[in-house]
Amino acid sequence: MAMALSRPRLVSLAAGFTDNESLPVQDARELLEGLLSSRDAGPAALQYGTTAGDPTLRQLTALRVRSLDAPTRSSEAYSPERMLITNGSQQMLYMLTEGLCDPGDLVLVEDPTYFVYLGILQSHGVRAKGIRLEQDGLDVGHLEQVLSELKQGGELPRLKLLYLVSYYQNPTSATTRFQKKAKALELLAKYERAAGHPLYLLEDTAYRELRFSGEAVPSALTVKGHAERVIYAGTYSKPFATGVRVGFGLLPEPIFTAAMRIKGNHDFGSSNLLAQLLSRALSSGRYQKHLAQLQQRYAQKAEVMRQGLEEYFPAEAQRWQPQGGLYFWVRLPDDVATGAKSKVFRNALANDVVYVPGELCYADDPARPKPNHEMRLSFGAASEENIRVGIQRLGRVLQQLMKG
Amino acid sequence: MAMALSRPRLVSLAAGFTDNESLPVQDARELLEGLLSSRDAGPAALQYGTTAGDPTLRQLTALRVRSLDAPTRSSEAYSPERMLITNGSQQMLYMLTEGLCDPGDLVLVEDPTYFVYLGILQSHGVRAKGIRLEQDGLDVGHLEQVLSELKQGGELPRLKLLYLVSYYQNPTSATTRFQKKAKALELLAKYERAAGHPLYLLEDTAYRELRFSGEAVPSALTVKGHAERVIYAGTYSKPFATGVRVGFGLLPEPIFTAAMRIKGNHDFGSSNLLAQLLSRALSSGRYQKHLAQLQQRYAQKAEVMRQGLEEYFPAEAQRWQPQGGLYFWVRLPDDVATGAKSKVFRNALANDVVYVPGELCYADDPARPKPNHEMRLSFGAASEENIRVGIQRLGRVLQQLMKG
Numbered sequence: 106m107a108m109a110l111s112r113p114r115l116v117s118l119a120a121g122f123t124d125n126e127s128l129p130v131q132d133a134r135e136l137l138e139g140l141l142s143s144r145d146a147g148p149a150a151l152q153y154g155t156t157a158g159d160p161t162l163r164q165l166t167a168l169r170v171r172s173l174d175a176p177t178r179s180s181e182a183y184s185p186e187r188m189l190i191t192n193g194s195q196q197m198l199y200m201l202t203e204g205l206c207d208p209g210d211l212v213l214v215e216d217p218t219y220f221v222y223l224g225i226l227q228s229h230g231v232r233a234k235g236i237r238l239e240q241d242g243l244d245v246g247h248l249e250q251v252l253s254e255l256k257q258g259g260e261l262p263r264l265k266l267l268y269l270v271s272y273y274q275n276p277t278s279a280t281t282r283f284q285k286k287a288k289a290l291e292l293l294a295k296y297e298r299a300a301g302h303p304l305y306l307l308e309d310t311a312y313r314e315l316r317f318s319g320e321a322v323p324s325a326l327t328v329k330g331h332a333e334r335v336i337y338a339g340t341y342s343k344p345f346a347t348g349v350r351v352g353f354g355l356l357p358e359p360i361f362t363a364a365m366r367i368k369g370n371h372d373f374g375s376s377n378l379l380a381q382l383l384s385r386a387l388s389s390g391r392y393q394k395h396l397a398q399l400q401q402r403y404a405q406k407a408e409v410m411r412q413g414l415e416e417y418f419p420a421e422a423q424r425w426q427p428q429g430g431l432y433f434w435v436r437l438p439d440d441v442a443t444g445a446k447s448k449v450f451r452n453a454l455a456n457d458v459v460y461v462p463g464e465l466c467y468a469d470d471p472a473r474p475k476p477n478h479e480m481r482l483s484f485g486a487a488s489e490e491n492i493r494v495g496i497q498r499l500g501r502v503l504q505q506l507m508k509g
Numbered sequence: 510m511a512m513a514l515s516r517p518r519l520v521s522l523a524a525g526f527t528d529n530e531s532l533p534v535q536d537a538r539e540l541l542e543g544l545l546s547s548r549d550a551g552p553a554a555l556q557y558g559t560t561a562g563d564p565t566l567r568q569l570t571a572l573r574v575r576s577l578d579a580p581t582r583s584s585e586a587y588s589p590e591r592m593l594i595t596n597g598s599q600q601m602l603y604m605l606t607e608g609l610c611d612p613g614d615l616v617l618v619e620d621p622t623y624f625v626y627l628g629i630l631q632s633h634g635v636r637a638k639g640i641r642l643e644q645d646g647l648d649v650g651h652l653e654q655v656l657s658e659l660k661q662g663g664e665l666p667r668l669k670l671l672y673l674v675s676y677y678q679n680p681t682s683a684t685t686r687f688q689k690k691a692k693a694l695e696l697l698a699k700y701e702r703a704a705g706h707p708l709y710l711l712e713d714t715a716y717r718e719l720r721f722s723g724e725a726v727p728s729a730l731t732v733k734g735h736a737e738r739v740i741y742a743g744t745y746s747k748p749f750a751t752g753v754r755v756g757f758g759l760l761p762e763p764i765f766t767a768a769m770r771i772k773g774n775h776d777f778g779s780s781n782l783l784a785q786l787l788s789r790a791l792s793s794g795r796y797q798k799h800l801a802q803l804q805q806r807y808a809q810k811a812e813v814m815r816q817g818l819e820e821y822f823p824a825e826a827q828r829w830q831p832q833g834g835l836y837f838w839v840r841l842p843d844d845v846a847t848g849a850k851s852k853v854f855r856n857a858l859a860n861d862v863v864y865v866p867g868e869l870c871y872a873d874d875p876a877r878p879k880p881n882h883e884m885r886l887s888f889g890a891a892s893e894e895n896i897r898v899g900i901q902r903l904g905r906v907l908q909q910l911m912k913g
Binding site for chain 2: 125130131147148149150154193195228342346347350366367370374379
């Protein structure tokens, strides 16, 4: 950020947020005016709420998740009683890790995964172990192999959960197929006995609503017979506005109670004003309308980046085509390092373009060096023009280095 | 809360928040309209910010704390670079405890103290030890005695900080005199060598701005030569609006860096929208105007409660006269128990009035049973009418039980 501000020519393809132009300023303005001019709702929005969050938002959010999964489905898993509102989904990830894990414990993650979550695990002294990721999501064969190895090594009692960014994953944009989620839950259940405690699937759906092509995939909550082992974490940051910082989760017991206790200690509840802004966005239909525009916008920006990659990147650069979210994941030949100390990164910076080096997104693993030949390219924050310019600059850097 | 909603006749003298009528709804409405109709500020308010918080709010808040202490003072201690914005001051207390303390460590607190902080300590496995509290604040003689005992017992290396709610304390409304803060800092410095690490004073100023009589007391930041050991925690919840949940702190190094790292893991920054609402409240002068009204309002409500206590409470009930904040602390004869299982509490509830039992506000101490004959009575949330009614009901309960 500091760098971006001080170098006006710099194009950031690293920033993982939506662009300023797409923010619902007019919606927020009118919704807040309606809220604060209401005799009842106005004061309530400025008063303390409850630890679990604004009841209306809990209800509307539970309904919304249910409607994304299956509009007619009625299941305990979508009960507003299980809904907890947080400061962005990050607070949810943090609290769950704090509540479920002790230092030295183990969490399975995708390989690669959301790097901020790796930092959260590290801050709690929790080890992360990567499970291979394929274009259609988690490699469940590898998951089974790792579980079996953990069992044999007597490590299973330290395992607490599998963390899965299941939709348009950060950093790869891969979406895990429904059947793979079902299989993963089945495997976790199978190994619970040897673990001696429940093994949870923490499904982080941060990008779920930013879908612009492909089929909608139901969440793991819909896998029959396993809902009590699914923790569903979501957010309104990406689909509505990053600055409002409202996240949420549907949590089975005893996770809900544990998270409530932690939330009580953290801050005893998120801002009512923000919660009620979101409630009104949802109930007025403005949220849905805004989201439809966002999806179109990001489809278009993804297309601009795809064209740039096609035109300017070396033929050896491989990529997966995103069907939603904010990222392209580009894989270069093994010998083309992309890390923060690499020539590619330094030359890119010298040419005023930055990306997220792929190596940041991998958990430590004594069995292999971290892959160091990939990059996460975001079409979220940059303008279409800057996406073009940034990809062109980066392509030129790669062409030069890979020729030489 | 749940109880209060289900029993409309119930008067809560327990709730520690400001009343709905005092909330700055019209101010917030106009400020947000101004903010979101601005071409530059509007989108920025809905976008991600930085982990430390909105730069304008950091600057204005640092200035404000300085102006409360000494308008002309220029000191590193008030640098905006040291300012961190949080989700209410509770998040600050939580993060500082997380950053400074390991399980088994020790924190000194006032006896009695803010009970939520006792919960935060407990959640981190940190022990609390109470230092006697007098009407003019911390008993520094007792502090010295405890420090000396800890040193003799080899426990000093486990001590990390002294937590002081220095203004109109929750629960007693006692304010610690400036000379006592200076003495406390001197004592902490004296024992640092034996501790083997810095001993910090965490000054929680949550109620500082709710002053309605008595003299203004400078913060511990102004104690000469000790500013690097003072952590100043404040909030806009009480003086502006509880629902916005914006707290802050001025932190010396290395505490600032440690807290930034934790904040990065917690939620990588608080809501920009709320921060900019506060910035505009401060820079427009609306904050200051609203605060002046609040001070008058709570002076009036405190007077209503004082009259009620005078008229309806048994003569044996002792109290300290608050000069700010939201509470009366009432001390009954030793044999009149007030705890959650006591006759007083149960009869009060049966007569539709609740208070916070004093025993909740004491740290465990093997050297003494927890005092169980006090109550915290809040004039914050209840209306004047309800304050009168509640005190009358409670007085009747006490008169009956103490006669019998």
